Amino acid sequence: MSAAETTTATGPSARRSPAPGARPGKPQGPGKPGTAGKRSGKGGAATPWALLAPCLLVLVLVLGYPLVRLVTLSFQKFGQGQLWGFQEAESAGLDNFTTILGDREFWAVVLRTLLFAGGSVIFTMVLGMLIALLLQRVSGWVKTLVNIALVASWGMPIIVATTIFKWMFDSDYGVLNWLLSKLPGVELIGHNWFASGPQGLAVIMLLVVWGAVPFVVITLSAGLTQVPKELEEAARLDGAGSFGVFRYVTLPILKPVLVMLTTLSVIWDMGVFPQVFVMRGGHPEPEFQLLTTYSYDKAFVVNDYSGGSAIALITVLLLLGVVAVYMRQMLKIGEVE
Amino acid sequence: MAPVAPRRRGRTKLGWNLLGLCVFLTAGFPVYWMLNTAFKPAKDAIDPNPHFFPTTFTLENFSRAMDVADFWGPVGRSLIVSLVVVAIGIVVGMLAALAISRFAFRGRKVVIVGILAVQMVPLVAMIIPVFLLLNDLGQYDKLSGLIITYLTFILPFTVWTLRGFIVNIPKELEEAAMVDGCTRTGAFLRVVFPLLAPGMVATSVYGFIQAWNEYLYALMLMSQQNQTATVWLGNFTTKNGTEYAPMMAGSAMMAIPIVVLFLLVQRKMAAGLTAGAVKG
Numbered sequence: 222m223s224a225a226e227t228t229t230a231t232g233p234s235a236r237r238s239p240a241p242g243a244r245p246g247k248p249q250g251p252g253k254p255g256t257a258g259k260r261s262g263k264g265g266a267a268t269p270w271a272l273l274a275p276c277l278l279v280l281v282l283v284l285g286y287p288l289v290r291l292v293t294l295s296f297q298k299f300g301q302g303q304l305w306g307f308q309e310a311e312s313a314g315l316d317n318f319t320t321i322l323g324d325r326e327f328w329a330v331v332l333r334t335l336l337f338a339g340g341s342v343i344f345t346m347v348l349g350m351l352i353a354l355l356l357q358r359v360s361g362w363v364k365t366l367v368n369i370a371l372v373a374s375w376g377m378p379i380i381v382a383t384t385i386f387k388w389m390f391d392s393d394y395g396v397l398n399w400l401l402s403k404l405p406g407v408e409l410i411g412h413n414w415f416a417s418g419p420q421g422l423a424v425i426m427l428l429v430v431w432g433a434v435p436f437v438v439i440t441l442s443a444g445l446t447q448v449p450k451e452l453e454e455a456a457r458l459d460g461a462g463s464f465g466v467f468r469y470v471t472l473p474i475l476k477p478v479l480v481m482l483t484t485l486s487v488i489w490d491m492g493v494f495p496q497v498f499v500m501r502g503g504h505p506e507p508e509f510q511l512l513t514t515y516s517y518d519k520a521f522v523v524n525d526y527s528g529g530s531a532i533a534l535i536t537v538l539l540l541l542g543v544v545a546v547y548m549r550q551m552l553k554i555g556e557v558e
Numbered sequence: 559m560a561p562v563a564p565r566r567r568g569r570t571k572l573g574w575n576l577l578g579l580c581v582f583l584t585a586g587f588p589v590y591w592m593l594n595t596a597f598k599p600a601k602d603a604i605d606p607n608p609h610f611f612p613t614t615f616t617l618e619n620f621s622r623a624m625d626v627a628d629f630w631g632p633v634g635r636s637l638i639v640s641l642v643v644v645a646i647g648i649v650v651g652m653l654a655a656l657a658i659s660r661f662a663f664r665g666r667k668v669v670i671v672g673i674l675a676v677q678m679v680p681l682v683a684m685i686i687p688v689f690l691l692l693n694d695l696g697q698y699d700k701l702s703g704l705i706i707t708y709l710t711f712i713l714p715f716t717v718w719t720l721r722g723f724i725v726n727i728p729k730e731l732e733e734a735a736m737v738d739g740c741t742r743t744g745a746f747l748r749v750v751f752p753l754l755a756p757g758m759v760a761t762s763v764y765g766f767i768q769a770w771n772e773y774l775y776a777l778m779l780m781s782q783q784n785q786t787a788t789v790w791l792g793n794f795t796t797k798n799g800t801e802y803a804p805m806m807a808g809s810a811m812m813a814i815p816i817v818v819l820f821l822l823v824q825r826k827m828a829a830g831l832t833a834g835a836v837k838g
Contacts, residue, residue: 269661273669276654276717279646284676284710290687304690352581359578360571367578370586376820377589378771380788381809385588388595388802394604396591410606431588439824492680495773502795513682520686521778533683540678548674 295531301524317531326507327515327532331539334512337422338490344430345486346479349437354467356442368439375435383499386428390414415501418508425496433489437482444478445471484544491540512536592813595806596620603803619807623794626804629811632790639701639786640769643708644762651716652758656746658717659724660732677714681774684710689778699781707775712765719764719827723757724750760826763819770816787812 295317302308321327356364374382389397392413401409415421448471456466472479494513497505505514512532520529595603596619598612623629657663658670688707689698697703727750735745776786791812794805 266663269657269663272653272657275650283706287684287687287691358574360575363575363578366582370582372821372824373589373817374585376817377813380773381813384809385592396608399608488678494682526686530686537679537683
């Protein structure tokens with residue numbers, strides 16, 4: 222489908238030069254059924270399963286069991302007594318879920334998580350795209366400098382990055398307060414960014430975006446080099462401006478990469494944990510709670526393991542719901558040969 | 559469009575370059591600030607007027623950082639865990655990646671969806687059952703237990719990335735070798751494997767970094783005396799406040815080797831993670 226979309230989208234602008242317009246469709250269209258046929262021709266069904274066996278075995282053991290346990294736990298009554306084996310775990314039916322879903326605070330946390338993750342993803346993707354486009358236009362030495370900075374921030378362990386941001390935003394000695402106070406009319410010396418949830422989460426969002434943008438930029442830069450120059454030329458000859466070229470030529474070709482990057486970003490940003498946890502010294506205040514920290518708190522602070530599991534399960538389902546739309550695209554990527 | 563006059567083009571280039579430099583400064587500043595703090599005397603770090611350029615260089619923060627708790631213990635533990643996880647991940651993942659990228663079989667789609675789906679389960683969601691499981695198995699607070707849990711995220715990642723690298727090697731090469739008399743295994747070992755080697759190195763390094771950087775499991779499943787490097791960094795924050803200068807020195811010691819490793823493989827990694835997405 223992606224190839225077909227690409228062709229139709231670039232169709233109008235490539236009208237006068239059929240050769241480049243036909244290019245994106247070529248490798249996939251006729252090739253696909255042929256290779257699939259060839260593939261099934263060789264080797265029995267036993268070989269691939271034998272190759273997969275160790276992997277599946279490990280995954281079932283280390284992931285399958287806990288996943289099943291996550292589900293069963295969320296339908297049980299499981300606290301400290303059950304953990305130490307004083308009491309048997311008893312079935313709780315849907316109690317955990319009705320309690321959670323009936324809790325106002327839970328819904329506030331859901332909303333906060335969606336806003337936080339959504340904001341992070343949007344900022345990451347937009348900034349990433351803009352920087353990738355910018356890198357196509359700068360001189361070689363500037364490109365090298367930006368790449369060094371990006372790789373350094375990408376490779377920075379999350380925990381280290383969090384520590385650095387905590388230091389930069391320190392209310393008394395943080396460099397950010399000092400720098401911002403240099404601006405006319407701004408007085409932030411001694412300002413505590415974490416006194417309020419929204420402001421503190423904005424700082425954490427900044428940290429998340431700072432760490433996530435490099436991957437997007439580097440991947441999109443690689444993608445941009447694959448956009449055929451002839452297509453852009455053709456569009457320009459047809460009278461498209463820079464935005465037009467971007468909208469009707471570049472964007473459709475980058476679409477599969479963009480979808481994949483967005484999917485990964487959604488997964489990563491919905492799973493943000495150490496950033497909040499460490500920033501708030503291991504005890505995030507109620508207005509800092511995201512679904513991840515909320516589930517952790519329920520389980521390990523209140524010792525309600527089944528309640529925590531139910532929240533974790535709801536998070537997974539919510540995430541799958543958001544990502545399901547993109548799963549098809551990911552699957553298609555996996556299907557390419 | 560009419561060609562842009564050379565002078566105007568020169569000026570727009572200058573504009574783009576300036577914008578690029580702004581990106582460089584913004585993205586690079588936190589890294590610079592870490593290094594800047596790490597190398598200056600601890601009392602300069604808490605000067606109300608921050609020193610933007612270090613006037614006095616000192617290595618004191620580094621020795622202070624090494625004294626906090628124990629430095630080599632956590633680093634050694636992180637090293638063992640990361641290396642073992644990657645070794646298992648790469649061998650097991652390689653076979654699986656081969657199966658899903660080079661064979662057509664019933665259930666292939668299900669396997670692919672499964673591997674993609676498990677990558678979506680956030681680690682935090684797994685922490686409770688994993689904690690209970692390790693508790694039952696007597697693997698709580700043991701390096702082997704941590705290794706088992708790290709496989710949950712390293713293995714799906716390894717399979718998916720290696721698949722990306724294998725897909726980029728034309729199947730015709732193998733077929734040619736088989737026409738020339740190689741067996742399927744022989745064709746793989748002589749033709750595909752050498753071409754795949756750089757991708758395997760990149761995947762290993764990246765997997766190593768991921769395991770090294772993991773925080774949550776390390777925090778939850780290991781006690782104070784068995785902590786790993788990421789958790790060790792928390793030792794600088796005590797009830798009496800945070801020692802920022804040694805903390806930044808500790809951060810630098812943790813980050814610099816990783817960033818250097820990362821520098822070596824990042825291009826290949828971006829290519830592997832998105833292989834097939836761009837080509838399509």
